Amino acid sequence: MNWVFIKDIKNYDGQVVTLKGWMYNLRSSGKIWFLLLRDGTGLIQGIVSKADVNDAVFDLKNILTQESSVIVTGLVHADKRAPGGFELIVHDIEIVQIVQDYPITLKEHGIEFLMDNRHLWLRSRKQWALLRLRHTIYYAITEYLNQNGFIRFDSPILTPNACEGTTTLFEVPYFDLGKGYLSQSGQLYLEAGIMSLGRVYDFGPVFRAEKSKTRKHLTEFWMMDAEAAFIDHVGNMQLQEELIRYVIRTAIERCEPELTILERDIARLKKADAPFGRMTHREAVEYLRKKGSTITDKDDLGAQDEVLLTENSDVPIFIEKWPKEVKAFYMKRDAKNPDLVLGDDLIAPEGYGEIIGGSQREDDYDVLLARMQAENMPLAEYQWFLDLRKYGTVPHSGFGIGLERLTAWIGGVQHIRETIPFPRTIYRLRP
């Protein structure tokens, strides 16, 4: 038996091979029938002709059903009529299991039904493509970081308190120590990591107990945080831009079939691999007010503002130098204007919203302490964080990328919930 994967089938033209997988669909036409087989690596059409096989194999058309698992042997053969260019002239089919009543048909379904059957929906073509794209994006991010001197540094998921006192945390009982919380970002720990390793990143699940209910939010999502010593605000944005452009290029290069299945406008995506836009928060506010927004120079961007800002842009846009009131305590003040902090948000085009949040960090002990006191933070819990400014402080910067938002934008899908295998939202904890 010469077991091969469908993705490699072009290398076996004219040879007899064995494929192992699942029935995606079956079409019958009397003395000939067609099976669409998937094996995780791709999809191929098999032809079963009464002239080529014995009756026992031919009659399987009467019992094979969608998602039945099978082992198929046949001759690989190039044919223009076949989707993918190659098809399999079937010689033999070994049944692993005949499926009864698979719930998801090839017709349209509602989102509630699909989410209830997420464990099966994952097998559908679009979901398959999206999960492969997610994998490639995940891989490209770490590939870029590894090539640029970043060391993977796994920050803890169970933490004693909020990283940024603003958002709501999931609470868990923690033995005799009271309550623990699920991390909403590993960033503060990364700041400790760079003082040892210079450049570090983490990549893992983070948790937000906010009752957000939009196509851009999940309660559990995967975030990559990177942090680098001796990198300032400008260098930080440069790093983010290079990384995102690398991811775009890699996705287009390695995932063209997946992007095609997703009906992504690849030409438009290619245009995003160009110098990103840059505006200060103040410039953005002026621009938005001219367009009719009610935003003020003390406000964060609303969803409509993000759309207005990027509607005429092919590339993502950095919004930098934010009023300190709307950003986290650890961001460094702008030396030229103490009301501003050296933070940057990267807004994706086409209405996908913020895909990166980053900043240069406050590295002065006294300034940071004053800022934390002003926000009534529990100083004892953060003494270790203040220590980093006491023992060899250096200018440093970092940023976080939301994997699902980035995948949603690059894949061109409307809702973030399809970009993670099992999404968690306020109203969905299962399957």
Add this chain to the structure above:
RNA sequence: UCUGGAGUAGCUCAAUGGUGGAGCGGGUGGCUGUUAACCACUAGGAUGGGGGUUCGAGUCCCUCCUCCAGAGCCA
């Protein structure tokens, strides 16, 4: 939490206040190049729960539940 919308066959949807239908999926049969194949036949229903109006309610009213879209917060 707020605003808007929707719950009818396993799924996706129809049905002027007057006998609840179709497509897909299931079953049976037909077809040698199908592309979410097609054709014929067939089985399949407390119309989300409760209450009300009416001779009569899937349809109108009240209420509860569930889901969807958007907002705020954020990645």
